[in-house]
Amino acid sequence: MQLTLTEELAQFASELSYERLPESAKQYARSLLLDSMACALSSDFADETSGFADFARAAGGAGQSTIVGSQQGTSLLGAVLLNGFQITATTICDTYVPAHVHITPGIIPPALAIAERDGLDGKALLTAIVAGAEVASRLAAGINYGVAGPRGWHMPGILGPFGAAAAVGRLRKLSSAQMRDAFGLSGSQSGGTWASWGTPTVKFHQARGGASGLLAATLAEQGFSTSSDIIGDPQGGLLTAFSDGGNTQAIVDNLGEHFEFEEISLRLWPGGTPLQPSFTALFDLLAKGSVSPEQIADVHVYVAPVVHEAHARFTDPQGTFEALLSYPFVVASALRDRTFWLTSLSEENLASPETRALMSRVSLLADPSLTRESSRVVITMSDGRALTSQADLAKGTRGNPATEEDLRRKYEQSIVGRLPPSQADELLELLARPDHLDRLDRMFELFRSVGERRL
Amino acid sequence: MLEDDEQGRIGIDNKGRFSLPTHPTQVLAEHFSGVRFETLPDSVRDHVTDVLIDTVANAFIGRKKPETAKVEALASLIGGPATATVIGGPRNSLVGATLLNGFQAASVASGEETTPLMSHAATTVAPALAVTEVRGAAGGDLIVAIAIGIEIAGRVGAGMNIETMRSLFWDPPGVLGPLASSAAVASILKLDPRRFQNALSLAGTQSAGTAAQMGTSTMQFQHARSGMSGVLAAFLAETGFKAGPEILTASHGGLLHMFSDGGDPATVIAGLGENWLLKTPGSFSTCTLSRPELLAKLRQATDGFLSEHDTQRAIDMLEGLSQLADVSALCATLGGSQNNAIKRSGSCN
Numbered sequence: 001m002q003l004t005l006t007e008e009l010a011q012f013a014s015e016l017s018y019e020r021l022p023e024s025a026k027q028y029a030r031s032l033l034l035d036s037m038a039c040a041l042s043s044d045f046a047d048e049t050s051g052f053a054d055f056a057r058a059a060g061g062a063g064q065s066t067i068v069g070s071q072q073g074t075s076l077l078g079a080v081l082l083n084g085f086q087i088t089a090t091t092i093c094d095t096y097v098p099a100h101v102h103i104t105p106g107i108i109p110p111a112l113a114i115a116e117r118d119g120l121d122g123k124a125l126l127t128a129i130v131a132g133a134e135v136a137s138r139l140a141a142g143i144n145y146g147v148a149g150p151r152g153w154h155m156p157g158i159l160g161p162f163g164a165a166a167a168v169g170r171l172r173k174l175s176s177a178q179m180r181d182a183f184g185l186s187g188s189q190s191g192g193t194w195a196s197w198g199t200p201t202v203k204f205h206q207a208r209g210g211a212s213g214l215l216a217a218t219l220a221e222q223g224f225s226t227s228s229d230i231i232g233d234p235q236g237g238l239l240t241a242f243s244d245g246g247n248t249q250a251i252v253d254n255l256g257e258h259f260e261f262e263e264i265s266l267r268l269w270p271g272g273t274p275l276q277p278s279f280t281a282l283f284d285l286l287a288k289g290s291v292s293p294e295q296i297a298d299v300h301v302y303v304a305p306v307v308h309e310a311h312a313r314f315t316d317p318q319g320t321f322e323a324l325l326s327y328p329f330v331v332a333s334a335l336r337d338r339t340f341w342l343t344s345l346s347e348e349n350l351a352s353p354e355t356r357a358l359m360s361r362v363s364l365l366a367d368p369s370l371t372r373e374s375s376r377v378v379i380t381m382s383d384g385r386a387l388t389s390q391a392d393l394a395k396g397t398r399g400n401p402a403t404e405e406d407l408r409r410k411y412e413q414s415i416v417g418r419l420p421p422s423q424a425d426e427l428l429e430l431l432a433r434p435d436h437l438d439r440l441d442r443m444f445e446l447f448r449s450v451g452e453r454r455l
Numbered sequence: 456m457l458e459d460d461e462q463g464r465i466g467i468d469n470k471g472r473f474s475l476p477t478h479p480t481q482v483l484a485e486h487f488s489g490v491r492f493e494t495l496p497d498s499v500r501d502h503v504t505d506v507l508i509d510t511v512a513n514a515f516i517g518r519k520k521p522e523t524a525k526v527e528a529l530a531s532l533i534g535g536p537a538t539a540t541v542i543g544g545p546r547n548s549l550v551g552a553t554l555l556n557g558f559q560a561a562s563v564a565s566g567e568e569t570t571p572l573m574s575h576a577a578t579t580v581a582p583a584l585a586v587t588e589v590r591g592a593a594g595g596d597l598i599v600a601i602a603i604g605i606e607i608a609g610r611v612g613a614g615m616n617i618e619t620m621r622s623l624f625w626d627p628p629g630v631l632g633p634l635a636s637s638a639a640v641a642s643i644l645k646l647d648p649r650r651f652q653n654a655l656s657l658a659g660t661q662s663a664g665t666a667a668q669m670g671t672s673t674m675q676f677q678h679a680r681s682g683m684s685g686v687l688a689a690f691l692a693e694t695g696f697k698a699g700p701e702i703l704t705a706s707h708g709g710l711l712h713m714f715s716d717g718g719d720p721a722t723v724i725a726g727l728g729e730n731w732l733l734k735t736p737g738s739f740s741t742c743t744l745s746r747p748e749l750l751a752k753l754r755q756a757t758d759g760f761l762s763e764h765d766t767q768r769a770i771d772m773l774e775g776l777s778q779l780a781d782v783s784a785l786c787a788t789l790g791g792s793q794n795n796a797i798k799r800s801g802s803c804n
Contacts, residue, residue: 051694059690061535061548075535077550081687152708157660184668188629188677191663193708196699201657204691208661218532219676222525226673236624236665 004229005248009138010179012255013131013166018123018435021130025259026435029129032094034407034431035266036104039086039093040068042270042414044453045342046089047320048200052207056082065113069418069450076113080164080214083109084207090342091324092410095273096264097373097397099140099148099155103264105206106160107132110214111167116444122437124171131170132213133261136163139231139238141260142251148243149194157192157205157212158242164213165220172221184226185216187238197310200321266396268406269340271324274307276394277375278327282334285377285389293335295382299362301327302376308366315359320345331377332358341413373397408432417453419446479614479723480703484652486727487603487638488645492595492777495602499731500777501746503601508749508773510560510580511789514542515756517559522672526558526679539585540786543760549589553686557581557679561628562672578632578682579604583639586686588786592643594772594779602733604639604685607655608632609732611703614723615715621666625714629664629677636685637692644693656698657688659710760791 003011018026043049053067060078067074067082074082087093087105094104111128114120139159148155165182174182189212192205220226231238232248239246250260269279278301285291303311314326323329323345332355334340349355370376376390393400408428415424427446430437437443492500517523527544534548541547541555560577583600586592608631612620617627637658641651661684664677692698703710704720711718726732744752750770757766765788772785779785 048696051696052691055687055691055694055696058693059550059687061538061550063535075533075548077533078535152705152713154660154708184671185673185676188665188668188673189661189663189680192660193702193705193710193713195702195705195708195710196656196660197707199697199699201660201696201698204657204696205660208687214533215529215680219525219529222528224522224525224673224676225671227667227671230667233667236626236667241624241665241667 005232005251006183006229007176007180008252008255009135009231010183011176013135013170014174014176014179016127016131016170016256018127020256021127022259024262025130026126028259028262028264029126029133030432030434031266031402031407032104032129032133032261032264033108033126033434034411034428035094036087036108037068037431038407038411038414039088039090039104040083041411041418041450042092042342043086043089044069044418045320045345048203049086049089052085052089053082056085064117066116066444066447068447071448076117076214077211079113080109080210081207083112084210085203088203088206090270090320091272092267092270092342094264094266096137096140097273098263099143099145099159100273101136101140101155101159102206103133103136103160103163103261105203106156106210106213107136107163107167109207110164110210111171113214114168114171115440118171120171120440122434122440125440126435128167128170130259130261132163132167133264134259135166136160137260137264138251138255142247142249143239144243144246151242152193152195153242154192154194154202154205156202157209158190158238160206160209161186161189161212161216164210165216166213168214168217169220172217174217174221178220178223180228181224181226182217182220184228184230185219185224186213187230188226189216190238190242198322198325263398265394265398266402266407268396268402268410269330270342270345271330271340272311274303274311274372275325275327275330276396277373277391278303278331278377279334279340280391280393280395280400281375281377281389282331284391285379285387286334286338291335291379291381291387293358296335296358296361297380297382299331299335300365300378300380301331301362302365302367302370302378304370304372304374305366305368307372308364312364317350323350327364328359328362329355331362415450417455418450423449478701478704479720480655480701481648481652482724482727483607483610483638484655485648487607487642488648488651490599490603490642492599495599496731496734498734499602500598502734503598503605504774504776505744505746505749506576506601506605507580507776508746508753508770509744510576511542511769511773512749512753512756513560513563513577514556515559515753515760517562518543518760520559520562522562522675523555523559526555526676530555538589540588540790542789543791546790549585550683550686552585553582553683554679556584557682558675561675561678576601576605578628578678578685579608579635579639581679582636582682582686583643584782584786586640586643586689587782590643591781591783594776594782594785596643597782598776600639600642602731603642604635605733606731607638608635610723611710613732614703614720615711615718619715619718623714624666626664626666626668626674626677629681630662630710630714632678632681633658633661633684633688636682637688638685640686640689641692644689646689646692650692650695652700653696653698654689654692656700656702657691657696658685659702660698661688662710662714757791761788765791
């Protein structure tokens, strides 16, 4: 009997095994784990993290599940919500760019929570990460974001539940039928729009997506019945409810042979995804020679029209969230310091007259010839020289990948001051090679040992 | 095109019609954050009591449904300490009890002879009861919360045009339920207008659920989940977390566009402060049973859970809810003898 679209994807996720994963998939899953945990470790820089922690504990209650950076555990639900938010909090987490969707905040926390609770090994964790990331990426590739996005749908809360359910379901060894039901229950919770663009609620979507997937897989395991084809059903299925029917081949073609999740991009600089090509162009330019901020007449940053429309209004950012969406702020900081990290988001820097003066010379402009993935920076010096750099792909994308050294540096920048160096090094090695671990206890112990940042 | 004035009180809706005002989410939040028990008409208080009795009865009936045990397993696995009452069952976490009570009630309400939005009651009553209990709020607060939740769901539904929503295969309780639940909980938490507004936005961004699940228990899970979504929304808003200001009519992602054809924003706030839609004859939440019929239904539903004495005690407290300084005694009674069925003779199995 022919499998439905949902059943086909469910079978893939249910039957995925570590032994059959190609090395490239294993390596990219390791990178996603390390990168996402580096992001979580940097979450103390975000204004909203503390309040979100209060919320997660109020909603989730006390429990045994580990929160990265806290000795005090919470329930599965609380841990998935808070760790998910921590990954995305500082706007430096991964993105599947074609659908503008962040994947790891939704799948890594539930995978970690279940692996911890069930005492599973690193191979199981890594396989679950692949299952979750691949399901989410496949759906992102197939939903036709060119239709869904303009309609107003924001993907993390829509696709995130499926990825989370796949990760949890893989760890819980759900059968194909149970995984199908997990997806059905995920789709019943798919939601989230761009109405909250410009506020941290877009990050809540990601955390909530993970929580929804946890609910879905857990309920499916109990034998709960759902729609047999939530993805392809023409009356309320994912592809028609949120889009125009999408591209079903992108979802199921070459499952297990081609891994779409390897297209997920990583961010080396804090800031919205569209800012990454601009950072790439800018730092490529700075690498070629010294540019003294005092001698800059103006800076023009060219981006695709859709990016301009989304970011142009952030000319006077208030707080870290807006700062990370503000081209004038990030470019001015980067030019002044020749680097850009979360430490650039201090209140002092945000209010600095020097920074503000440089910001006033930075203009964001639309260029229809550019794509979302590309950007051009033109610095005009006071002597009339024009310095130009264009990035067609941001550093961290598949075509311009982040190196292992890049990710280690990101991790080190994130953890500095939060763990003694020896423990920080130990945690790095555990995160970099999780599938070598028969037990994950030490990893969780170190997560709990992460303390308040002392520099 | 007319420009919005400073309060956004004048504008043109998406069909080019003159409408007052253009920020219904803000207007709803400003109005309902100030509603108190003393200002509720008697007819609204009575109606809410009817809804509460009916929902509690449904929850007892639904306790026996086979799928309930599966939702209970879920609730017990994901949540924290057992701090909230499950109607007819062992206590569970706040979120767990919200899910479970909501599911129990919804698994019956949608199958009963009732108006469409009565199934919304489950999405409002369950979270409102759980939060009232855990936060130590009064019985009068619970009545206000349920009134506000059902009213907001009804108004947004009217503005959205439920039939249009259904024609697009969206499930109204899944879409409107989070708004109802978040409003109810926001009322109990006594959120100020801005946080109330954020709660509505955080809820609306969890609106979900389609008719693809028709014929499965997932339809009822969608309703229960929407109650839980409202709890998350209101709790997060309580911390000061910011959301988009206009979840209903934002040009990119506003719910009236996303789940319908743009609807009629003016309908959402028409007569606000003068009329309660939930008491309009023939409206969406008209209760089809009289009070005596509801009480008879409840007495029958508690068979196997509560003694006659405890059933009467529950009825007295439900009918006298506004007199309760907190709902702990009511909840303790509704929890029943959790693991043993109580026969009417008063003996245990």
